[in-house]
Amino acid sequence: MTAPSPTSLLRLAGVSKSFGGVRALRDVSLSVAQNRIVGVIGPNGAGKTTLFNVITGAYRPDAGDVTFESRPITRWPAYRIVRAGIARTFQNIRLFASMTVWEHLIVAQPRGGAPLRRMLPVRFADREALARAEDALMFFGLEKYRAALACTLPYGIQRKVEMARALSAGPQLLLLDEPVAGMNRDEADDLRGLLLRLSARGLSILLIEHDMAFVMNLCHELYVLDFGALIAAGHPSDIRNNPAVLDAYLGSEVAC
Amino acid sequence: MSTYYAGLFADIGILMLGALSVYIILVTNQLSLGNAGFMAIGSYVASYLTVEQHWALTPALIVAALTACVIGVIVGFPALRLKGIYLAIATLGFGEMVRSFFLVFSPMGGSGGYRGMPHVSLGYIWAWTAGILLLVTLLERSRLWLEMRAIHDDETAAGLVGLNTTLTKVGAFGFSAAVAAIAGGLFAHHYIYIEPGNFGFERSIDFVLAVILGGSTVGAGALVGAALLVLLPEWLRFLADWRLAAFGAMLILVLLTRPQGILDRPLLGLLRRRSKPS
Numbered sequence: 001m002t003a004p005s006p007t008s009l010l011r012l013a014g015v016s017k018s019f020g021g022v023r024a025l026r027d028v029s030l031s032v033a034q035n036r037i038v039g040v041i042g043p044n045g046a047g048k049t050t051l052f053n054v055i056t057g058a059y060r061p062d063a064g065d066v067t068f069e070s071r072p073i074t075r076w077p078a079y080r081i082v083r084a085g086i087a088r089t090f091q092n093i094r095l096f097a098s099m100t101v102w103e104h105l106i107v108a109q110p111r112g113g114a115p116l117r118r119m120l121p122v123r124f125a126d127r128e129a130l131a132r133a134e135d136a137l138m139f140f141g142l143e144k145y146r147a148a149l150a151c152t153l154p155y156g157i158q159r160k161v162e163m164a165r166a167l168s169a170g171p172q173l174l175l176l177d178e179p180v181a182g183m184n185r186d187e188a189d190d191l192r193g194l195l196l197r198l199s200a201r202g203l204s205i206l207l208i209e210h211d212m213a214f215v216m217n218l219c220h221e222l223y224v225l226d227f228g229a230l231i232a233a234g235h236p237s238d239i240r241n242n243p244a245v246l247d248a249y250l251g252s253e254v255a256c
Numbered sequence: 257m258s259t260y261y262a263g264l265f266a267d268i269g270i271l272m273l274g275a276l277s278v279y280i281i282l283v284t285n286q287l288s289l290g291n292a293g294f295m296a297i298g299s300y301v302a303s304y305l306t307v308e309q310h311w312a313l314t315p316a317l318i319v320a321a322l323t324a325c326v327i328g329v330i331v332g333f334p335a336l337r338l339k340g341i342y343l344a345i346a347t348l349g350f351g352e353m354v355r356s357f358f359l360v361f362s363p364m365g366g367s368g369g370y371r372g373m374p375h376v377s378l379g380y381i382w383a384w385t386a387g388i389l390l391l392v393t394l395l396e397r398s399r400l401w402l403e404m405r406a407i408h409d410d411e412t413a414a415g416l417v418g419l420n421t422t423l424t425k426v427g428a429f430g431f432s433a434a435v436a437a438i439a440g441g442l443f444a445h446h447y448i449y450i451e452p453g454n455f456g457f458e459r460s461i462d463f464v465l466a467v468i469l470g471g472s473t474v475g476a477g478a479l480v481g482a483a484l485l486v487l488l489p490e491w492l493r494f495l496a497d498w499r500l501a502a503f504g505a506m507l508i509l510v511l512l513t514r515p516q517g518i519l520d521r522p523l524l525g526l527l528r529r530r531s532k533p534s
Contacts, residue, residue, distance in 0.1 A: 077420075
């Protein structure tokens with residue numbers, strides 16, 4: 001297993017989490033270096049989403065530490081972790097039911113400046129927020145949906161809205177929980193292009209994915225979880241041929 | 257304007273403020289059945305200041321609002337742990353507690369009630385009412401309001417996109433209590449007599465009813481709801497003893513056809529587009 005590099009942005013050390021008798025995470029240590037795209041794979045129930053929930057403060061781990069930019073964030077409330085620079089999407093899309101696409105992109109932006117500005121109409125008081133929302137709409141090609149209720153849009157578009165919302169928080173690290181689930185091959189390719197462009201801008205990405213072709217072509221580094229424990233870590237090409245991984249997960253369908 | 261209509265319009269203004277106070281916390285997905293309690297606090301504090309301390313009404317109302325705001329924040333913290341029907345029952349308990357307090361609090365008249373307040377004009381009541389409705393309408397276009405709606409839609413997701421849900425929910429309680437207190441202060445100086453029975457459970461229910469009927473997703477809904485709640489029973493007088501039953505039937509009919517209330521965001525948008533032809 002690779003030792004955490006000194007330039008790591010996010011680092012988990014010995015993280016464990018149990019629910020009743022189920023040990024969802026067992027002594028998991030991993031790191032995400034600056035400007036890398038890192039994937040977490042593993043069979044259903046391996047603890048991947050629990051891992052995200054621990055990193056983002058939705059769950060508190062029973063043991064272990066989470067460090068972000070050398071700051072211990074293990075017991076921080078969720079909103080502080082986002083403000084520190086980690087934003088996420090959800091496996092089962094969680095958009096705000098009453099909000100338009102545009103409103104999603106405004107509400108998630110970090111609040112800066114005078115508190116009074118938050119209480120004034122956005123359209124008059126916060127031109128920066130408007131400009132950032134426009135940028136996000138353009139980047140994801142969502143311009144024509146700006147006034148639509150987000151949860152009425154097609155699935156693939158909803159995923160993009162979620163991603164745009166997460167990026168509106170201005171993170172350094174983006175966590176994506178199965179970003180291409182339910183997408184067809186063209187949509188997945190399109191998303192891969194977007195993620196590479198984000199990476200080129202300096203964003204670090206940690207993603208959970210089942211789509212092997214997608215992960216193998218995109219990630220610099222992979223971690224494999226099985227029954228809550230890490231069983232392998234390394235370059236995608238090494239993972240592809242790792243016997244433990246083949247046994248636990250990939251099986252014979254490594255045709256990708 | 258006849259005294260009859262002046263009285264009705266004063267009632268509409270005061271009820272609208274109460275309804276707005278319920279709406280403000282409802283935006284963060286918290287239902288209060290005890291806002292008459294905040295109204296009572298505002299009512300008694302403002303009356304004490306104008307009658308005993310000879311203050312002018314405006315500063316008395318502001319101090320009453322601030323007092324209720326502090327109490328609202330204090331109530332808001334335990335409310336964080338409760339959801340839905342449990343929160344509704346807890347706030348109901350709070351409202352009854354406040355009413356019972358004033359029932360035995362003899363310095364302010366206890367069960368005998370309290371009088372001596374200077375009477376205010378309809379114009380003064382509506383200056384406050386219109387001002388607060390305008391304030392809420394402006395706030396509805398702000399980041400803060402989007403954050404409140406995000407909490408309403410999905411509190412966990414709101415936290416995970418960086419919103420401090422605790423602060424926002426408690427703040428909403430404080431703001432709500434302040435608005436209810438203004439309604440109370442105006443009520444006291446309109447009727448120039450108050451007693452704890454004015455601030456019972458029925459009053460809290462009227463506030464909620466006005467919001468549900470008028471529209472629970474837009475502030476202007478409180479105005480529509482309050483107007484209907486005050487005027488309909490008057491308009492239905494020709495039905496004599498049947499009017500309350502008819503009112504109930506109409507209420508059910510509205511909720512069946514428009515569960516979100518008469519006014520909602522799409523309808524407001526439509527009205528706005530109609531009003532400025534382009």
